[in-house]
Amino acid sequence: MTGPTNPGALLRTLLLLFSLHIPFIAASELKFPPNVNHIFNAIHSSMRQWGSSLHHNGMSFFIATVPKGTQLYHGNNFSEPVNGIEWLAFEPEHAMVFARSRHGPPPPAGKGPQKRSQFPLQLQDKESGQDQNQTGWLHTYTTAKELRLLYIDGMSAAKTENGTLDSQDRILLRDALKGKFGMLERERADMICHMAQEKYKGRLDGVLRMEAGFEIILCDFARDLNEVRVTRVKSEDKAGHPPPGRDTEGNIDGAKLWYKAIAARYNGIGGNRVILEYGKFVTAYAYGLDLFRPSRSNGNSLPRLNHLVADELRPIRNDLDYLILNYDTSRTSYNWQGVADMVVQRYAHELRYLASGRLTLQKLHEEIENSLGPFIDYGDRNTGLEAEECSMQFVPAGAPTDGLARNAIRSVSRSICSTMIEAWKQTDHGAAVAQLRSLMDYLSWTTWKDCNGCADNEICVIPIWPMGTVEDYEHPQCREASRPSGQGRRYWGEHGGPSGSQ
Ligand SMILES: *[C@@H]1O[C@H](CO)[C@@H](O)[C@H](O)[C@H]1NC(C)=O
Ligand SMILES: *[C@@H]1O[C@H](CO)[C@@H](O)[C@H](O)[C@H]1NC(C)=O
Ligand SMILES: *[C@@H]1O[C@H](CO)[C@@H](O)[C@H](O)[C@H]1NC(C)=O
Numbered sequence: 137m138t139g140p141t142n143p144g145a146l147l148r149t150l151l152l153l154f155s156l157h158i159p160f161i162a163a164s165e166l167k168f169p170p171n172v173n174h175i176f177n178a179i180h181s182s183m184r185q186w187g188s189s190l191h192h193n194g195m196s197f198f199i200a201t202v203p204k205g206t207q208l209y210h211g212n213n214f215s216e217p218v219n220g221i222e223w224l225a226f227e228p229e230h231a232m233v234f235a236r237s238r239h240g241p242p243p244p245a246g247k248g249p250q251k252r253s254q255f256p257l258q259l260q261d262k263e264s265g266q267d268q269n270q271t272g273w274l275h276t277y278t279t280a281k282e283l284r285l286l287y288i289d290g291m292s293a294a295k296t297e298n299g300t301l302d303s304q305d306r307i308l309l310r311d312a313l314k315g316k317f318g319m320l321e322r323e324r325a326d327m328i329c330h331m332a333q334e335k336y337k338g339r340l341d342g343v344l345r346m347e348a349g350f351e352i353i354l355c356d357f358a359r360d361l362n363e364v365r366v367t368r369v370k371s372e373d374k375a376g377h378p379p380p381g382r383d384t385e386g387n388i389d390g391a392k393l394w395y396k397a398i399a400a401r402y403n404g405i406g407g408n409r410v411i412l413e414y415g416k417f418v419t420a421y422a423y424g425l426d427l428f429r430p431s432r433s434n435g436n437s438l439p440r441l442n443h444l445v446a447d448e449l450r451p452i453r454n455d456l457d458y459l460i461l462n463y464d465t466s467r468t469s470y471n472w473q474g475v476a477d478m479v480v481q482r483y484a485h486e487l488r489y490l491a492s493g494r495l496t497l498q499k500l501h502e503e504i505e506n507s508l509g510p511f512i513d514y515g516d517r518n519t520g521l522e523a524e525e526c527s528m529q530f531v532p533a534g535a536p537t538d539g540l541a542r543n544a545i546r547s548v549s550r551s552i553c554s555t556m557i558e559a560w561k562q563t564d565h566g567a568a569v570a571q572l573r574s575l576m577d578y579l580s581w582t583t584w585k586d587c588n589g590c591a592d593n594e595i596c597v598i599p600i601w602p603m604g605t606v607e608d609y610e611h612p613q614c615r616e617a618s619r620p621s622g623q624g625r626r627y628w629g630e631h632g633g634p635s636g637s638q
Contacts (some may be wrong), residue, residue, distance in 0.1 A: 167554065167555065173548060176579075178191075178194070179473050180476040183404060184402065185346065185350070185401045192438070193440065195419055196421070200284075200344050202279055202282065210274075212273060219357055223351055226349065229349075230349035235274050271368060271370065271371045273368055277362060283352070285343055285352060287345075288344070296601055296628050299439070302440055306441045309324065328353060329353070329355035341355060412469065414469055414472040415470055417540065418456045419540065423452055475545055486507060489503070490503060490504065490559070508553070508560070511523075527549035528549070552575065555575040585612050591614065594616055597612060597622065603621060606626075
């Protein structure tokens with residue numbers, strides 16, 4: 137079955153499956169089954185900097201594998217080998233920010249990519265010449281074995297009050313940090329690694345999260361990594377200033393280097409560096425909870441867990457424990473994200489065009505008929521069957537026949553296909569367009585926020601903690617990569633995080 141297979145999970149899964157399997161006749165009230173769209177989007181956005189930044193409050197946990205030999209990076213002030221619990225970045229530019237930093241107190245054991253004080257936002261501040269010679273070190277590693285990690289989706293390494301830490305702190309850590317203030321990164325890392333060892337019997341090597349770049353909290357550097365080289369990074373002064381005569385205002389140089397590297401991973405971490413298990417995963421969306429309750433009033437459509445009592449979270453916590461203690465390493469995971477991609481790539485432009493209101497009713501009907509043509513038997517029309525055929529288009533016969541991922545993808549496909557059929561039947565132009573627009577609202581695909589092509593020296597800027605503005609979230613636009621910061625109200629609040637200004 138889908139998800140972890142303890143009895144409670146099984147029952148909930150059956151209920152969810154049942155709701156997804158209501159026959160087409162009953163589809164009127166279940167045209168847009170609640171939360172199934174979000175499960176689809178969690179699969180689609182997983183391990184992608186773009187979708188995970190926009191849907192930054194992750195509600196799901198996946199078992200993740202990082203193959204042996206994968207290159208990873210750590211930046212600090214020391215050339216000595218790093219031991220114990222530390223942070224690792226997938227992109228060297230991300231790690232180098234921590235080797236280059238002139239700000240903030242030196243952490244006890246050379247911390248990795250977790251300190252807010254080291255972000256480009258702060259690098260904008262110009263300082264006196266002190267510490268100019270104190271550049272740090274970039275440690276390059278390869279994994280000594282296949283790493284087994286818990287992937288906490290969304291922007292789960294972003295230390296914000298906006299919900300990015302909800303799943304981690306409330307589900308995984310069970311409110312253990314409640315009442316404490318600050319970034320609490322070392323606390324989180326220590327707790328997670330203690331749990332990995334004791335509670336989870338060494339079945340996790342660490343966790344995988346995302347901020348401005350994907351990162352790993354690895355519990356045992358010495359055991360799990362081979363150090364390839366340790367290099368001194370360019371001094372802040374030399375690295376920090378562009379050559380004379382060129383772009384002398386370019387003062388966000390860390391960000392310049394870094395943001396390009398992040399944007400390169402908008403559509404995926406790449407290179408099979410991380411393989412997620414989509415067959416069994418845990419998502420708060422599957423428990424019938426009202427995750428959007430508090431946010432609706434302020435117009436924010438992102439989910440939260442902060443308003444739920446511990447009792448409501450218990451089944452999710454238990455299922456997460458069960459997932460970690462019982463995942464099967466020998467099973468090859470089926471790539472449901474690839475199937476979700478086919479759905480999005482096929483319909484994203486199509487739906488936006490159809491819903492644009494620019495087509496006459498007749499043209500709209502023609503377009504829809506073109507799309508659905510392959511699923512129509514013109515000798516024997518049956519719209520129920522047509523919707524069914526259409527919704528199965530991208531699901532191969534060899535795919536697993538159960539699971540949350542399969543059902544979410546099928547359900548979302550069915551919502552698309554049946555809404556298109558309804559719009560085709562509509563004789564009222566406004567009503568047809570309205571149906572398509574409510575479908576788009578329901579789908580809430582992050583691809584629709586794409587800038588649709590920036591120049592080579594530009595990136596499509598969205599808020600990635602602690603950077604970004606509300607306007608960047610609503611209407612992302614191309615900006616010069618060396619000056620990604622926009623004007624206006626800051627997305628994450630004035631201080632960018634719960635610690636305020638350090
Ligand atoms: C490295 O040392 C400098 C200078 O003492 C300090 O400001 C910075 O925070 C340190 N960086 C890290 C990552 O420890
Ligand atoms: C940096 O190093 C140079 C050359 O070694 C030295 O002349 C200079 O005084 C140093 N600056 C500081 C701030 O320590
Ligand atoms: C994020 O939280 C901060 C601090 O509470 C707040 O000022 C800011 O408006 C929030 N941002 C969003 C997008 O809700």
